[in-house]
Amino acid sequence: MVMAAVALLLVMEVILIGFGGTNGLRMGYYITSCPFAESIVKNTVNKALQNDPTLAAALLRMHFHDCFIEGCDGSVLIDSTRDNTAEKDSPGNLSLRGFEVIDDAKEQLEEQCPGIVSCADVVAMAARDAIFWAGGPIYDIPTGRKDGRRSKIEDTINLPFPSFNTSQLITAFGQRGFTPTDMVALSGAHTLGVARCSFFKNRLRNQDPTLDPDFAKALSKTCGAGDNAEQPFDDTPNSFDNDYFNALSRENGVLFSDQVLYTTTATRAIVNGYAMNEARFFLDFQQAMVKMGRLDVKEGPKGEVRKNCRKTN
Template sequence: MALAYFLSVILAMEVMVSGYRFGEAGGLSMNYYIMTCPFAESVIKDIVNRALQDDPTVAAGLVRMHFHDCFIEGCDASILLDSTKDNTAEKDSPANLSLRGYEIIDDAKEELERQCPGVVSCADIVAMASRDAVFFAGGPVYDIPQGRKDGRRSKIQDTINLPSPSLNASELIRLFGQHGFNAQEMVALSGAHTLGVARCSSFKSRLTNVDPNMDSNFAKTLSKTCSAGDTAEQPFDPTRNSFDNLYYNALQRKSGVLISDQTLFATQRTRGIVNGYGLNQAMFFLDFQQAMVKMSLLDVKEGSNGEVRNNCRKIN
C-alpha cells in the first residue's frame, strides 16, 4: 500500500503539471504569489494545521465550504459574504447553515493582510485551506493553481443549485455533469464524505419508510441517532476525522448515511466505481485529487471580473 500511495503521488505530480499549464492559460499559475506574497501558502497551511490540532472535525467543514463555494457562482469566495439589510447571502441558506470554518479563513486573511495587504484573494484562501485540510486529515497531497479573484455576488436563491441529500445517482450525474464532471469524478468527489457527519434532519426521511438499500442494523443505528433530535449527528464512516476510503466500504455494507451516498452503490452505473475505491485507496486518492483540482477551477474570476477583498465577509 505504501508503494501504491507513493506511485499515486508521482502520478499526481504529472497531473498537476498539466493542470498548471491549463491554469496559466486561464490566468492562474502555481507560483502566482511568488513575488507578491511568497509566504502565502505557508501562512495558510500553518493556520489550518493549528486549527485542526485544536479541533479535527473542522477539516470536513473546510472541504465542504470549498465545494459549496465553487458550485455557486464559481470558486470566488461568495460563500464567505455576510448578509446585509438589502441582501440575504448564500451562507444563510438552509443548505449552508451547518458550514464551519469561517473563523479559520478570517484568521488566514488577517495574517496575510498584515504581511502583504490587498494581494491574496479570499477565494484562493478557501481553495488552499480545503486542500490543506485534506492533507492534514491523512488524505492525498496535491497542489492547485492560484490567482482567483473574489466575487461580488452572493444570493440565497442561487443555492437552489446545491446537491440535495435526497438525490439519486442519475440526478447527481446530471447535476455534476452541468459543471463538467463525469460520473467517476462525481463518485470521487463524494468521497469527501469520509470526513464529517450528517444531521438527522438530512436522513430521517429514510427511516419513515425504511430504505430497502439500507442495512437493517444500520437503520437501527440511524434511528437511535435521531432519537436525540433533528440536530443529532451521524458520522459518514467510522473514522470521521481521517481521510481514507472507508466511506466506500460503508456503502458496500449498505451503511451509507444519506440517500445521495447509498445511491452510488445501489445504482449499477456507479457501483463498480464504489467497489474500485473501496478496494484501492490509492486509486481513490488519485482520482479525488484530480477532481478537486478541476473543481477549484470552476468559473474562476480574473482581472476586473472580481476583486481582492480586504475583509472576506464583505465586498470592498
C-alpha cells in the same frame, strides 16, 4: 536567510510558469507578490485542526459549496445584509462552519501582503491543507482566483440535495463539467465529517430498502436526540481514507445520495474500485478537486481581492 528563500522562490516561479494555467490561474501565482502566502494558510489550518480535528471536513465542504455556486469566488464567505440574504444563510449552507479559520488566515495575509491574496484562494488552499492534515493525498493547486461580488440565497438552489438519486447527481455534476467518476470521487469527501439527522430521517420513516436494517437502528438511535443530532459518514470521521466506500458496500450509507452510488449499476463499479484500492481513490479525488477549483473563476475586473472576506470592498 529571507533573501535566499525569496531567491529560491523566484527560480521556482520560472519553472512553474512553464506549466501554465487556465482562467487566469497558474502555479506559483503568489511567489513574488506574497511568497509566504501558502505557508501562512497551511500553518493557520494546521493550528486550527490541532485544536478541532472536525474542522477538516468543514473546510473541505466550504470549498465545495463555494465552487459549486457561482464558481470558486469566495462568495460563500459573504455575510448577509439588510438588503441581501447571502449564500451562507440558505438552508443548505446553515451547517457550514470554519469561517473563523479563513478570517484568521486572511488577517495575517493582509498584514504581510495587503490586497494581494484573494479569499477564494484562501478557501481553496485551506481545503487542500485540511485534506492532507487528515491523511489524504497531497496535491498542488493553481492560484490567482479573484473574489466575486455576488452572494445570493437563491443561487444555492443548484447545490446537490441529499435526496438526489444517481441520475440527478450525474446531471447536477455533469452541468458543472464533471464525469460520473469525478462525481463519485468527490462524494468520497464524505469520508470526513458527519450528517445531521434532519438530512436522513426521511429514509427511516419510509423504510428505505437500500438501508441495512441494523444500520437503520443505529440511525434511529441517533435521531432520538433530535434533528441536529450528528451521525458520522463512516467509522473514521476525522481521517481521510476509503472507509466511506466500504460503508456503502455494506449498505451503511448515511444519506440517500450516498447509498445510491452503490445500489445503482452505473456507479457501483466505481465505488467497489475505490473500496478495494485507496490509492486509486486518492488519485481520482485529487484530480477532481483540481478540476473543481477551476470552476468559473473570476478574472481581472470581474472580481476583486477583498480586504475582509465577509464583505465586498
